[in-house]
Amino acid sequence: MRVGTTSGDHRTGAPAGPSFDPYVTLPELVPLRTAARAGDWPAVRSYLVALDSVEQLSFAVGLLAEEDGTEAMFEKAAAEHPGDPLPRTLLADRYVRIGWAVRSGARAQHVSRDQFDRFHEWLRRAERILIEVCAEQPAYAPAWAVRLTTARGLELGQAEARRRYDRLSAHHPHHYPAQTQLLQQLCPKWGGSWEDAHGFAREATVAAPDGAHTGALVALAHIEHWLELEGPEATAYVRDVAVRDDLRSAAEVSVLHPDYRPGWHWIGAHGAFAMAFSLGGHFADAARHFAVLGDRASESPWHYMRDPKAAFANYKSASANV
Template identity: 70%
Template sequence: MSSTTSGRSTGSPGPTFDPYDNTPELIPLRTAALAGDWPAVRAFVSGLDSVAKVSTASSVLAEIPGVETMLERAAAELPGDPLPRTLLAERYVHIGWDIRSGARAQHVSQDQFEQFHSWLRRAEQLLIEVCAEQPAYAPAWTVRLTTARGLQLGQAEARRRYDRLAAHHPHHYRAQTQLLQQVCPKWGGSWEAAHGFARECATAAPDGSVPATAVALAHIEHWLDLAGADGTAYMRGVPVRDDLRFAAQVSVLHPAYRPDWDSVGAHSAFAFAFSIGGHHADAAPHFAFLGDRATEFPWQYTGDPKASFLTFRKLATQA
C-alpha cells in the first residue's frame, strides 16, 4: 500500500481527528477499558507487536475518563507487572496536564501548578519503580520524559532519560517527540538544540521510518514561536522547504515506508508544515494519504483545525 494512495475519499466534509476512526484497531482497547475489563486490556496490549504500538495504546488509554480506577486496582493486584503501573502513571500525567492546560506558564495559576505537579509526582513514583525493575522498559521511560518536562527537572535529566531508553530502542518516535518538546525554548532549550535533535533523529533512523518527521515538528514549533509575518516568512524560506523535502523523502515518502499507527500523525505534520509555508505541491502527497483523516496536533495551532485542513487540502489538490 503506497503512502499516496491509502487515504480515504475526500468527498466527505472531513476530516476526522478521532484516533479510533483513524486507527480502528484501537477500538477493542477502548471497549475493554470502558467496561473496566483489565484482563482484556492486558491481553490487547500484550498482543501488540512493537514498542511503538504499546506507547500509542498507553497514550489513548490515558485519555479515557475514569480509567484510573481499573488501573489502580490492577496495579495493586499485580505489583510485579510493569504494565498496569505504567498505564496508570500515564493516566495520572494526563489528569495533571488537563488541570495545567496547554497555556504558557504565565497564564497558569498557582493552584493549577500545585495540582499539576502533585499528579506528576504520583506518576513519577510509579515510573521510578518500574524503570528500576525493568531498565529496558520503553513505555515507562517514554512517560518519564513527560514527567521530567512537567516537573521542570531540566535538560540534562531529560536527555539522560532519553538516552537510557534509546540504548535499547534507538528510534522510538514517541519518545523523540517528547524530548523534542523539552529542547525547544519554551521548556528551557534552544532552537539550535531543537533542530539539532530533529536532524539527529532523521539521519540516524533507517530510510523509510518515521523519526525524520521530527524535522517537520521542529520547524512547526519554531514557526509557532515566531508568529505572524515572521513565522510565515520563516516557513516560506528555501532552507526550511528543502529541509522538509529531505525529511519527507527519507521517511513517509520513501519507497521502503510502510504505513503504521504513526502514519496519520506523520503525514499531518508534513502536510501542515508545507502548507503554512505555501509549498502546496509538496503538501499534496501527504493530503492524498490522509484523505479525511488527521491528528489534532499540529492542526490545532491554527485555532480552527477543521477549516484549516480543508482550506490547505484544497490548495494542495489545485497545485
C-alpha cells in the first residue's frame, strides 16, 4: 500500500518531532561510536565484551555495522585476531549493510540486475566469513543472527532460514534480534505467508518468558500485513477488534508486564505497539506506549511511514487527546 499517516491518521498540527538517533535515545552507546569512529579496536572490543547479554551484543553489532568506513578496522582486527569471532562477525555484518545499500530498500521489481549482482557479491563475502565463525563457535548468536539476513538476501528459502534460526535458538531460545529477522523471512514479500508470519509471532510470544521483548513480534507482523493491503482494506484490517485484542494480549505479556526487561530493544518494541495501535485508531492503547517512549523512537518500524517524524508526533499527540 502507499505508506503515509493513513489508516487511523489524526493530524493535529506539527508537534515537536522525536529523536531517531540511537546515540541520543541510548546515550550509553556514545563511547562505542566514539571508539569506532576513531578506529580504536581495543576500545570497541572492550566495550562489546563487557555487555551482559547476547541481545545487547547483537544490537551493538548491528549498530556498528551501520557506521560508514568501519570495515577497514574490522578487516584489520579480523586479520590480527583470526580466532576471535567478534571482529569477523562485525566485518560480515558491515559487508551485509554495504550490499543492502547497493540493493536499496525497493521491491525486487525496481532493483536492476547490476544492483542484484553487486548486492549478492557482498552477501556472499559475508556468508563465507560467517560459515567459518558458526562452524568454530556454534553457539555464537550474533553470527547466526546475521546469517538470517544473508539467507534472506541470497534467497536461500524458508527451510534454510528456519534451520539457521533453530541452530541459534538451541542455545539462545528467545533471541529477539534473530526473531525479527526470521519474521521478515516468513512474510509473503520474502516467500512466506501470513499464516507463517503471524503463527511464528504468536508461538514465540507464548513460548517466551513473561516480560520478554518477543511480544512485539505480534505488532510487527500486523504492521507488515497492513503494508501489503490497499486503501479501505488496509484500514479495516488494523481497525479490526481481533487485531486490537491480539496486540493488547501481546503487549500485556511483554513490554507492559511487570517483569519486562528493557535492554536496548525497548524503544523499538514499544514503538511497534505504538504504531500498530495508532494505525487502527486505537489511541487509548497507543497512549500507554507513547507515555513510556516520550520523544524517543527507533528507525524500525517508523521507517515504513512516508514521514516517520511527523507520523510519530501526530500519533503521539492524538493518543494524548483521547
